[in-house]
Structures are given as structure tokens and as C-alpha cells.
Amino acid sequence: MIPTSTRLSLATLLILFAASILAPASVHAAFPVQSGDTWKYNATGTDLGTAWQDSAYNDTGWSSGPSPLGYGEPEVVTPVPFGGNPSNVYPTTYFRINFTLSDPINDITSMFLYADHDDGFAAYLNGVEVARRDLAPGATYNSFADSHESGFFEAINLSAFINNLSPGTNVLAVELHQRNASSSDLLWDAELFYTTDTTILISQLSDWRFNDTGTDLGTAWRPLSYNDSGWSEDPAIFGYGESEINTTTDFGPDANNKYRTTYFRKEFTLNENPASITSLFLDANYDDGFVAYLNGQEIARQSMPTGTITYNTYASLHESGAYETINVSAVGLGALIQGNNVLAIEVHQASNGSSDLAMDMELFYSNLPALVTRGPYLQMGTPTSMTVRWRTDVATNSRVNFGLSAGNLNMNEDDLLVTTEHEVQLTGLTPNTLYYYSVGTTDTTLEGDASFNFLTSPLPGTDEQTRVWVLGDCGTGDTNADNVRDGYLNWSAGSPEDLWIMLGDNAYNVGNDSEYQAAVFDTYPSILRRSPLWSTRGNHDDLHSGLNNDYYEIFTLPTNAEAGGTISGTEEYYSFDYGQVHFICLDSDANSSDVNMYNWLTNDLAATAQKWVVAFWHHPAYTKGSHDSDNAGDSSGRMKNMREQALPILEAGGVDLVMSGHSHSYERSFLLDGHYDVSSTLVPSMILDGGDGDPNGDGAYEKGTFGLAANEGTVYITAGSSGKISGGSLNHPAMHTSINVLGSVVLDISGNQLDATFVNTSGTADDVFTIVKGTSTSTGDTPIGAG
Numbered sequence: 001m002i003p004t005s006t007r008l009s010l011a012t013l014l015i016l017f018a019a020s021i022l023a024p025a026s027v028h029a030a031f032p033v034q035s036g037d038t039w040k041y042n043a044t045g046t047d048l049g050t051a052w053q054d055s056a057y058n059d060t061g062w063s064s065g066p067s068p069l070g071y072g073e074p075e076v077v078t079p080v081p082f083g084g085n086p087s088n089v090y091p092t093t094y095f096r097i098n099f100t101l102s103d104p105i106n107d108i109t110s111m112f113l114y115a116d117h118d119d120g121f122a123a124y125l126n127g128v129e130v131a132r133r134d135l136a137p138g139a140t141y142n143s144f145a146d147s148h149e150s151g152f153f154e155a156i157n158l159s160a161f162i163n164n165l166s167p168g169t170n171v172l173a174v175e176l177h178q179r180n181a182s183s184s185d186l187l188w189d190a191e192l193f194y195t196t197d198t199t200i201l202i203s204q205l206s207d208w209r210f211n212d213t214g215t216d217l218g219t220a221w222r223p224l225s226y227n228d229s230g231w232s233e234d235p236a237i238f239g240y241g242e243s244e245i246n247t248t249t250d251f252g253p254d255a256n257n258k259y260r261t262t263y264f265r266k267e268f269t270l271n272e273n274p275a276s277i278t279s280l281f282l283d284a285n286y287d288d289g290f291v292a293y294l295n296g297q298e299i300a301r302q303s304m305p306t307g308t309i310t311y312n313t314y315a316s317l318h319e320s321g322a323y324e325t326i327n328v329s330a331v332g333l334g335a336l337i338q339g340n341n342v343l344a345i346e347v348h349q350a351s352n353g354s355s356d357l358a359m360d361m362e363l364f365y366s367n368l369p370a371l372v373t374r375g376p377y378l379q380m381g382t383p384t385s386m387t388v389r390w391r392t393d394v395a396t397n398s399r400v401n402f403g404l405s406a407g408n409l410n411m412n413e414d415d416l417l418v419t420t421e422h423e424v425q426l427t428g429l430t431p432n433t434l435y436y437y438s439v440g441t442t443d444t445t446l447e448g449d450a451s452f453n454f455l456t457s458p459l460p461g462t463d464e465q466t467r468v469w470v471l472g473d474c475g476t477g478d479t480n481a482d483n484v485r486d487g488y489l490n491w492s493a494g495s496p497e498d499l500w501i502m503l504g505d506n507a508y509n510v511g512n513d514s515e516y517q518a519a520v521f522d523t524y525p526s527i528l529r530r531s532p533l534w535s536t537r538g539n540h541d542d543l544h545s546g547l548n549n550d551y552y553e554i555f556t557l558p559t560n561a562e563a564g565g566t567i568s569g570t571e572e573y574y575s576f577d578y579g580q581v582h583f584i585c586l587d588s589d590a591n592s593s594d595v596n597m598y599n600w601l602t603n604d605l606a607a608t609a610q611k612w613v614v615a616f617w618h619h620p621a622y623t624k625g626s627h628d629s630d631n632a633g634d635s636s637g638r639m640k641n642m643r644e645q646a647l648p649i650l651e652a653g654g655v656d657l658v659m660s661g662h663s664h665s666y667e668r669s670f671l672l673d674g675h676y677d678v679s680s681t682l683v684p685s686m687i688l689d690g691g692d693g694d695p696n697g698d699g700a701y702e703k704g705t706f707g708l709a710a711n712e713g714t715v716y717i718t719a720g721s722s723g724k725i726s727g728g729s730l731n732h733p734a735m736h737t738s739i740n741v742l743g744s745v746v747l748d749i750s751g752n753q754l755d756a757t758f759v760n761t762s763g764t765a766d767d768v769f770t771i772v773k774g775t776s777t778s779t780g781d782t783p784i785g786a787g
Contacts, residue, residue: 021170024391030195032099033192035685036067037063037095038066038067038167039095040095043080044081044090045090048094052096053429054171055127057096058172062096065080068188069095069187070186072184073186073613075511078734088181088182091142091144091533092142094176095174095188096173097172098171099172100169100170101165102416105167106187110195111161111192111193112158112325113155113158113190113191115154116150116153117148118150118185118186119147119148119150120145121133121145121175121177121187122174123172123173125164125171126171130164133154133156133322133417144177146743155324155325157325175613177334194373199366200349200362200363201270201363202268202343203360204285204361204364205246206266207235208238209228210231211264212230212249212263213259214252216311216312216425219517222344224295231263232725234247236361237263237360238264240356241321241664243359244781251357256353260311260314261347262348265345268359268363269341274333274336278396278614279327279370280332280363281327282328283323284324284360285322285358288315288347288350288354289301289316289357290315290348293336295341295342298451299335302630304316313349314349315348320356330418333418343361351727369446370396370441371392372439373393374391374521375389380556380563384429384431385429385547387426387455388424390422392446395419397414397441400437403437405633409437409438414426421553422439432456432458432459432462434454454530454532457563458578459579461611462580463580463751464580466579466581466749467749468490468533468746469501469744469746470503470719470745470746470747471719472504472505472579472719473504473505473599474519474523475505475520476723476724477507477519478525481722481741484525484743484761485524485527487744487762489761489763491746493515499531500527501659502660503538504534504535504588504662505538507519511542511544512542513544513554519709527619536586536587536616537551542663554589563577565577566607568600572597573597573600584605585616588617588619589618589638598645603655610708611707612656614747615650615655618660619639619642619660620639620660621643621647621669623732624679624729625717625740627677627731630680630737654712655714657756658714660716660717661718661720663726664721664726665721665726665728666719667738667739668767669716670687671687671701671703672687672715674686679732682734690736692738693768693771694768694769700770701715701769701771702771702773704775705774707774717745719743721740722744723742725740725741728740737758737766742760743760744759746759753770753771753772755770757770
């Protein structure tokens with residue numbers, strides 16, 4: 001059983017736009033209107049009639065801003081007025097955008113509008129209506145729409161209106177209507193996409209064979225070999241109870257007990273080798289649910305339950321009218337054969353008394369080359385392995401070519417599974433060795449140059465100079481995050497990180513797939529492909545249902561001590577080794593009071609033989625920034641739980657450094673031990689060294705044992721200012737440094753010395769400290785430093 005097919009994603013479509021730039025002229029796709037483009041809008045509460053729809057209309061006095069536009073939704077970029085009275089909002093808001101074409105109109109074969117809207121709208125291309133959703137025909141300024149929630153892009157086929165395009169400037173105009181006078185939200189975002197190279201295998205309104213006899217056909221009707229010569233044959237759209245129906249199907253003798261399933265089959269010929277096809281799409285217009293089979297293999301199901309589908313299975317409610325574009329490449333490409341094929345559809349009713357049924361399908365493919373839309377990014381590095389992940393716009397198999405020089409990638413690792421989410425583990429590598437690599441398919445290299453390289457970890461226990469870059473709450477995906485990144489890159493020029501860590505809240509506001517794309521993958525591409533990223537989950541890294549839309553699907557983290565440490569059995573908390581450093585990731589968001597995590601932590605500390613231990617999680621034990629660790633109710637007690645339950649175990653186990661985020665400032669403690677209560681209970685005996693820890697100031701923090709020893713002192717860093725700063729009293733008495741400054745933390749560890757630097761957006765240090773262990777054997781407290 002395959003998962004429910006997903007609609008063509010916005011990210012996929014953006015990459016198709018990129019393909020229009022990178023591909024040869026004979027293979028071309030373009031996005032004349034993209035999400036994030038600037039639209040003009042009129043939200044004045046004025047009825048503009050119909051003149052505003054025309055391309056010649058003068059809109060110079062309108063306001064403008066990038067999409068999404070609206071109010072009351074978290075994804076809105078440009079707020080638009082609603083009239084000031086939330087009980088009597090403007091019923092209609094107007095939008096216009098100009099665009100030009102990069103291709104001759106005669107070369108365009110298909111055109112689509114992808115609309116994210118709340119509530120209903122009508123769209124006009126150069127004055128001609130081309131789309132209407134959740135809005136009755138003839139609607140005026142004061143007309144209300146049907147309710148429709150935003151959050152996804154609905155695909156609308158505008159191919160019938162290609163001739164309405166102009167070779168010069170074109171105008172897409174939209175009127176967006178509210179569902180009632182007290183509606184709390186409004187949203188408009190859209191993409192206009194066209195292509196010149198798709199090949200249609202089954203067109204809309206084609207003739208299909210169908211069986212509407214109310215007979216349960218089981219599964220034998222699905223393959224190409226089935227004999228359907230006795231079935232009726234007529235043109236789509238099929239069904240009853242809808243105005244667009246061309247061929248009426250029978251629902252049986254009883255209108256209150258209609259046939260639950262109607263069957264359809266359409267044979268077609270594929271002339272070219274399926275191996276040359278890169279993507280396959282199904283446009284579906286249906287009521288209520290359906291399952292589609294290509295040569296007997298399921299390729300899509302919509303508005304249907306999971307599990308085995310029978311004749312008597314009910315669908316969920318779904319209205320026809322719009323053709324939804326479904327990317328069926330992952331399974332469909334493998335089911336295609338050169339020559340004769342068959343697409344078989346079973347359409348199910350939502351209830352015995354359902355008043356309507358509809359079915360039409362269009363099947364088409366593209367030869368556009370696959371493009372990498374995410375990554376590559378490195379995960380779970382070990383001395384002898386590295387996991388390489390990437391995403392493509394269309395489903396392909398996976399290959400990583402790799403070698404010891406950029407010009408000789410003489411080794412490869414393949415995964416023949418056809419997917420858009422690629423994950424390949426390279427094994428048998430040599431420790432502490434630089435490798436170069438590329439990613440692609442078994443036929444084609446998609447990405448790779450000299451900047452695609454990584455260094456394997458040194459063997460556990462090896463004294464190898466190690467640099468770690470640490471980001472907390474970096475997930476804003478804005479200029480703040482960019483400036484923090486650039487500050488670090490300037491500071492560290494010539495000496496890149498060996499690994500990097502995110503302390504949670506990696507993608508605001510809810511950590512879904514699109515937010516991770518913007519905040520992580522679009523912000524740090526060069527670092528992602530050169531150094532393995534380790535992460536912990538923050539309170540904004542929500543867990544979501546749906547394919548590839550979850551923190552634990554985005555990251556590949558150890559569960560079975562694959563990178564050292566002890567088995568945790570979960571990606572929520574884990575440990576790993578790099579040289580002589582043992583790293584421990586705890587989950588403060590979901591497990592701050594979980595006895596299983598703390599039992600594992602105790603065992604993990606007891607088992608490690610590393611000289612250094614660094615722990616990290618999201619919610620800090622000590623902070624007086626945008627959060628207050630003294631407030632037991634702040635963050636639902638997670639900070640209190642971590643302080644009271646994690647810290648005693650860690651300090652008894654000899655931990656050297658603890659890093660957290662959550663509070664949007666930078667705070668760094670003295671060398672502490674035994675402070676597990678609110679700040680007012682801090683006493684001098686808990687501060688083992690009250691200096692600044694700077695070798696050029698009061699001197700480094702010294703710990704007597706070069707290795708792990710209980711209660712010799714720990715430094716705590718709250719570093720949640722890698723994407724935003726939010727102030728606070730910043731007066732926790734355990735802290736030596738408390739500043740409201742954007743930046744990130746760099747750790748340099750070599751021998752018995754750890755240097756920590758807080759680097760601001762200018763690429764300079766606002767705080768430094770050093771820990772030296774085994775002070776009788778110290779090599780001299782000289783900071784390892786930048787560069």
C-alpha cells in the first residue's frame with residue numbers, strides 16, 4: 001500500500017522555474033508570477049465595478065507588497081486593511097500584477113494557476129475571467145464567498161486561455177471575497193506557471209470505457225490484460241448531478257441507495273522509452289474519492305481511506321470542478337511501459353444517498369531533467385561513514401559519487417528506490433579523511449563541484465583539533481539569520497567547522513517543511529554540504545502529519561549509537577563522539593520529565609571514555625532573557641525540569657559545557673556546580689570560579705582532571721540569539737556575561753583546552769572563555785582563536 005499521493009508542491013514549481021534558466025531551449029518551463037512577488041492591491045472598501053479587471057486600467061495609486069497578502073494568518077507577509085471594524089470587514093479586496101512572457105505564445109503548451117486563497121476569488125487574465133473558486137458567478141463587490149481555508153496551493157489548469165496571453169505586458173487581476181462580514185482572516189498568494197514541453201498521454205474530456213452496473217469487480221479489472229470490450233465507451237466528464245457532466249452514468253434503481261463504486265479504464269500508447277521520462281502527473285477532477293491504477297499498480301488515491309479498498313468502501317466528501325494536479329512520478333514512472341498502457345480508475349461515493357458523482361482525468365509527462373531542490377546536506381557523520389541527503393523536484397533513483405579528489409570521484413553508492421527524498425549512506429570510509437562527492441542518479445550527476453566535500457570524524461579518543469559552530473533559535477530565515485551566518489563565516493575564514501549544532505527553534509513559526517526550506521536549507525547551503533549538522537528540537541519545531549513535513553523526517557539522527565555513545569532507541573535524545581569529545585543531545589521539549597531519558601543519560605555518561613563532554617538541548621537551566629528560568633510556569637516548567645533533573649546527573653558525570661537556546665539573548669555562566677534551584681538560592685560555594693574565564697583577563701577556568709571527574713565545574717551557555725533578540729532583565733546571578741546581541745557560538749577544542757567564542761554579526765567576538773583540564777599538565781592557556 002502506497003501513501004496518499006501529494007499535490008505538486010510549491011517548491012517543486014519554483015524549481016521548474018529554475019529549469020527554464022538552466023535547461024536547453026528545447027526543454028523549457030517558466031514562472032512569470034511567483035510566490036513572494038509584489039502585487040498591487042486596493043483595500044479601501046470601494047466598489048471598483050469591473051474596469052479594474054482590464055490590462056489597461058491605471059493602478060498607479062494602489063498600494064503594493066509581496067505575497068502572501070492578507071490578515072489573520074501567520075504566513076502573511078504584507079498585511080492589508082480590513083476596514084477597522086472586525087465585525088464589518090470589507091467584503092472584497094482587489095489585487096493586480098503585471099508580467100511578461102519569456103517564450104512565444106505559440107510555443108506554450110500548458111498553463112496553470114496555483115492559488116492559495118481565503119476565502120473565494122475570481123481571476124482575470126488581461127480582462128478575461130480564467131478562474132473562479134468558492135465564489136458564485138455574477139458576484140458583485142458586496143457578495144460573500146463560500147468558506148475556504150488557505151494553507152495549500154490549488155492547481156487550476158488555464159491551458160484553455162493561452163490565447164488570451166499577450167506578447168508584451170500581461171495583467172493578472174484578482175478579486176478576493178470574504179465569507180461573511182466578521183471573517184477573521186484573508187489571504188492571497190499565487191503562482192502562474194507555463195511549460196512548453198509536457199506531453200499529454202490522456203487529455204481531458206477523452207473517451208473512456210466505464211462500468212456503472214453496480215457490480216463488485218474485485219481487483220481483476222485493473223491490469224492491462226483485463227478484457228473491457230463489454231463496457232460502455234463515451235466522453236468525459238462522467239457522472240451525474242453536476243452541470244459539467246458530458247456522459248451520465250447509472251446510479252442504480254434506488255436514489256437513496258446508489259451504487260458505491262463506478263469503474264473507468266482508458267488505454268493509451270507511450271511511444272518513447274519510459275527511462276527518458278522524468279516526471280508524471282495526473283490532473284484529477286472528481287467527486288467524491290478515487291483510486292488510480294497504472295497497468296494494475298496503484299499510483300494515486302484521493303479522499304479515500306488507507307488500507308484495502310473494496311467496492312463497498314466509502315470516500316470522504318470532495319466536490320468536483322477543479323482539476324487537481326497530482327505528482328505520481330514516485331510510483332507511476334516505474335509502472336509505465338513502452339507501447340500499450342492502461343489507466344484504471346475506481347470512483348467511490350461518500351454515502352448511499354450522495355446526490356452527485358464526477359470523474360475526468362488527464363495524464364501527462366515531462367522530460368525536464370531532475371533538479372536538486374534541497375541540499376545536499378550531511379547527516380550523522382562517523383569516522384567511517386557519512387549520510388548524504390537531498391531532495392529533487394521529480395522522483396529519481398539515487399547515486400553519490402565520491403573520491404579523494406574533486407576530479408576523480410571513482411567510487412559510488414546507489415539506492416535504486418525512485419523517490420524525491422534521497423538518503424544515501426557512504427560506508428567504508430577512512431577516518432579523518434577529506435572526501436569529495438556529487439549527487440544525482442545512476443544516469444546523471446545533478447550537483448557537485450569542489451565545494452562538495454566533507455572530512456570524516458577522527459577515531460574516538462583521538463586528540464584532533466575540533467571546531468564546532470553552534471546556532472540557537474536561528475529559524476527566522478531573514479536578514480538577522482543571514483547576518484549571523486556571515487559574521488561567523490568572516491570570523492572563521494580559512495578554518496571551517498568540523499560539525500555544527502542547532503539548539504532548536506530551527507524554523508519559525510511551526511517548523512513545517514516549507515519553513516525549514518526557507519530557514520535552514522535556503523540559508524546555509526554551503527555549510528550543509530560540507531559539515532554534518534546535529535540538532536535538537538525546540539518548541540517551534542512542531543511535529544506534523546504528512547509526507548516529509550516533520551522534524552524527524554528532515555533529520556537523520558542516531559538511535560542505535562551509530563556515531564558512538566550508547567543506544568537510546570530514539571532520535572529524540574542521543575549521543576555521538578567526535579575525536580576526544582562526547583556530545584549529548586537531550587530533548588527538553590517533549591521529555592524534560594521523562595525518567596527513561598534520564599536513565600539513559602546516566603548510563604551514557606558512565607560508558608563514555610572521552611576527555612570532554614558537551615551537552616545541548618533547547619530550554620535553558622538558567623536565563624533572564626526573553627524567558628525566566630525562575631518562573632516555574634514559563635515554558636510549562638521545562639526549564640525547571642531540566643535544571644532539577646538533568647543538571648545533577650550531568651555534573652556528577654563530569655560534563656564540561658551545556659548549551660541551550662529558547663531565550664533570545666546570549667548569557668554565559670561562571671564555572672558552576674550544584675545550582676539546581678531558582679537564582680536566589682545561588683551561593684558562593686556553587687561558583688567554583690567567579691572570573692571571566694578569559695586567558696587574557698582573569699584567566700581560564702581550570703578543572704583538575706584531564707578526563708571526566710564528578711563536580712569539577714560546568715559552564716552554561718544560553719545562545720538563543722542566532723535569529724532574533726528579545727531582551728529581558730539579563731541579570732541572572734549565575735551569569736558572567738548577559739547581552740542582547742545577535743550571534744553564534746564557536747567551540748575550538750584541542751588537547752586539554754576548550755575555547756568558546758561568541759561571534760556577533762560583524763564577525764568579532766563579544767565574549768570569550770577557556771576551560772583547561774588537568775591543570776598540572778596544561779600547555780599554556782593560549783586561545784586557539786579565529787581563522
